[in-house]
Each structure stands twice: as structure tokens, then as C-alpha cells.
Amino acid sequence: MPVPKRKMSRSNTRSRRSQWKTTATTLVLCERCREKKRPHVACGTCGTYNGRQVLDV
Amino acid sequence: MPTPTKGPRLGGGPAHEKMILANLASQLFEHGRITTTETKAKRVRPLAEKMITFAKKGDLASRRRVMTVIRSKGVVHTLFTEIGPRFAERDGGYTRITKIGPRKGDNAPMAIIEVLVEGTPGKKAVVNEATATAAKAAPKAVAKKAPAKKAAAKSDDAAPAKKAAAKKAPAKKAAAKSK
Numbered sequence: 001m002p003v004p005k006r007k008m009s010r011s012n013t014r015s016r017r018s019q020w021k022t023t024a025t026t027l028v029l030c031e032r033c034r035e036k037k038r039p040h041v042a043c044g045t046c047g048t049y050n051g052r053q054v055l056d057v
Numbered sequence: 058m059p060t061p062t063k064g065p066r067l068g069g070g071p072a073h074e075k076m077i078l079a080n081l082a083s084q085l086f087e088h089g090r091i092t093t094t095e096t097k098a099k100r101v102r103p104l105a106e107k108m109i110t111f112a113k114k115g116d117l118a119s120r121r122r123v124m125t126v127i128r129s130k131g132v133v134h135t136l137f138t139e140i141g142p143r144f145a146e147r148d149g150g151y152t153r154i155t156k157i158g159p160r161k162g163d164n165a166p167m168a169i170i171e172v173l174v175e176g177t178p179g180k181k182a183v184v185n186e187a188t189a190t191a192a193k194a195a196p197k198a199v200a201k202k203a204p205a206k207k208a209a210a211k212s213d214d215a216a217p218a219k220k221a222a223a224k225k226a227p228a229k230k231a232a233a234k235s236k
Contacts, residue, residue: 041156042169054155054169 062100078104083127085152086136090171098154098168105172109151112141140172146182147173 027036030043031051037043047055066074081101085091086108093101108126111119115137127133144151153171160167 038158041158044158049155052155055157 067097067100079126079128082108083129083132085170085172086127086132086140087129089174090169092157092167092169094160095154095156095166095168098170102152102154102170105170106149106151108136109140109144109172110149112136113144115141143175144173146185148181 026039028039030037030046032048033046035045042049042054047053047057068074068077078101081097082105085105108123111123123133151173153173155169157167157169
């Protein structure tokens with residue numbers, strides 16, 4: 001079974017990992033409480049979705 | 058038509074998945090609403106709606122079909138006596154899934170699936186109401202022009218209009234306004 005011949009350098013490892021990026025979550029304002037929330041998901045602050053109370057807050 | 062399920066089974070295998078979905082459906086009918094992962098909610102929805110369709114039919118054969126999935130006789134009884142008749146006016150879409158964000162611990166996207174409660178008009182009811190309004194507004198137009206075509210359309214409209222009008226008082230008001 002083929003195996004790597006050399007240990008991968010710290011530099012190479014770090015260059016590869018430099019591409020691991022994160023993206024900002026898309027947020028919209030809640031219709032009811034104007035807090036920021038994720039789109040298509042019930043608001044975590046007031047617990048409503050589409051004008052309907054979904055969660056107990 | 059439900060989307061075909063892609064990817065691996067839920068749980069350990071096909072039998073396990075069947076069991077999970079049956080239990081979820083059973084709990085859903087027992088409690089009205091359950092919190093589960095988005096994936097499971099999406100998978101249990103077609104099954105639950107099929108069960109409600111059987112419940113609407115309400116005969117012994119459908120009861121036996123439902124009993125093959127939902128083991129509890131009590132839950133089947135509530136399904137056939139309470140949940141089924143509630144949806145007589147509605148063609149499908151008996152449940153609602155609301156996403157509620159990721160779960161603490163494993164960050165799994167969670168959702169609430171619930172059986173709709175009374176007070177939410179189905180498409181059928183809305184259409185009935187609309188035809189009632191149209192039929193009420195129609196006589197004026199027919200009196201003006203009175204071609205055979207319109208008269209025929211009117212008589213067609215009249216039957217469902219009566220039903221809807223009897224059920225819904227607001228329809229009358231809306232009709233009065235449009236006049």
C-alpha cells in the first residue's frame with residue numbers, strides 16, 4: 001500500500017488550512033421583534049414564525 | 058407528490074427506519090405537535106398525511122391499514138374520530154413543519170411538525186368561499202347580458218355556493234360588499 005514518503009511540512013499544512021474559511025450567516029430582521037434571525041427559521045427571541053407563535057419563550 | 062427519499066436510511070437499517078417513522082407518526086397524532094430534526098420531520102410528513110387520508114375515509118379497511126403502522130389502538134381511535142373529520146374540507150397539507158434552528162449539543166437543525174388545528178381554512182374552503190362570492194355577484198352580469206353560456210355557468214356555481222354560504226357568514230358580507 002502506498003504511503004507518504006516525507007512528513008508534511010508545517011508550512012504546507014498551514015497553507016492548506018489557510019483555505020478553511022467560514023462565511024457569515026445570512027440574517028434577516030424578525031417581523032415582530034425586529035431582532036436578527038435566520039431566514040425561514042422561527043425567531044429565537046420572540047418565538048414566532050410567519051406571525052404564528054411557535055416556541056415558548 | 059412527496060420528494061423521493063435520497064441517501065441513507067434513518068437509524069440502523071430499513072426496519073429501524075420504518076420503526077422510527079411509525080413511532081414519530083404515532084407521537085405526532087398523540088400530542089398534536091412534536092419537536093424533531095428537520096430530516097426526520099420531512100420524512101415523517103408523507104407518512105402522517107397518508108394516515109390522515111385513511112382516517113378521512115374512515116372505513117374498516119383503512120383502519121386496518123393504519124393499524125399496520127400505528128400500533129396503539131388509542132392513537133388510531135383519536136386519529137379516526139378527531140383528526141380525520143377535522144380535515145374533511147382540506148385536500149392534503151394536513152401538517153406544518155416549522156424550522157426552529159440548530160440543537161445544542163450536536164448542532165442538528167431542528168423542526169417542529171404539527172397537525173393543523175381548526176381555524177386554518179384549506180384551499181378548498183377558500184375556493185368555495187370565492188365561488189360563493191362570484192355566484193352572488195354573477196346574477197347582475199347575467200341579467201345584463203343573459204347569454205345561454207353564462208346561465209349555465211351560474212347554475213353550476215350555485216350548488217357549491219349554497220354550501221359555502223351556509224357554513225361561512227363572512228362570505229355573505231364579502232358578497233354584499235362586492236355588490
